[in-house]
Amino acid sequence: MKEVCEREDEHEARVKAAIESMPSEDKIAEMGARFKVISEPSRLKILLALSGGELCVEHIAKAVSGQQSAVSHQLKTLKDNKIIKGRRDGKNVLYSVSDWHVLTMINVAKEHLNCE
Amino acid sequence: MKEVCEREDEHEARVKAAIESMPSEDKIAEMGARFKVISEPSRLKILLALSGGELCVEHIAKAVSGQQSAVSHQLKTLKDNKIIKGRRDGKNVLYSVSDWHVLTMINVAKEHLNCE
């Protein structure tokens, strides 16, 4: 086995541990997909808006100053990735955050920003 | 003011609150950038590998089964976004996660996945 750096033993053990505990490609892809969905500013704004409670599409659009069509596309993406859920209420569909994990992550990210 | 849906008062109050507490465009862009950087599977793998401690570039490449050049590009992106930091150690550069917030987010995401 070729020596890679000055700290071969220490690093080699970590590489081994990393490989063994590395989630499957599928799991990683799914985790990444969640982060990616949250990462887009337009969707992040929607989530921040929804953190106060459920809203209908037009009200979401008002809250984020976006167009109906764009917001609807974004809502679909968020829903497909199980970040939010929707329920019909008469003519409207009311959306809300589906999981506290999402809000936790967003709050940790906010905190991260403030720590600098 | 035009009525938007059946729950006008409730929603209107939330829209107002959302707009008032909405972070600046810059802050949102920065938060989004962080999530985006973490979202790419190749970079997520690197972070998972680094969660066990610092590693040099070639060992990172081994841990994630990636090529040196690609890994180096990814490391630069992670570093530019303050997700990781590097320190020189002789011929090598050792990288490590720069902030517990990052690991917290990743762990919350893992948990989120397992809850389904």
Next chain:
DNA sequence: TTATGTTATGAATATATATTCATATGTTGA
């Protein structure tokens, strides 16, 4: 059923960015 209001979606365009290859830069020891 029709008119109206609300939300969703298909297609096109524009933009962003991950990866690769080739090569440059930087570090150490002889």
Next chain:
DNA sequence: TCAACATATGAATATATATTCATAACATAA
């Protein structure tokens, strides 16, 4: 200074996806 190794980077290509416009689908009330 030179040789060998480790890491970084520029440019090109390929791919992904956000937004817009136009329109479809759905729900309600009359």
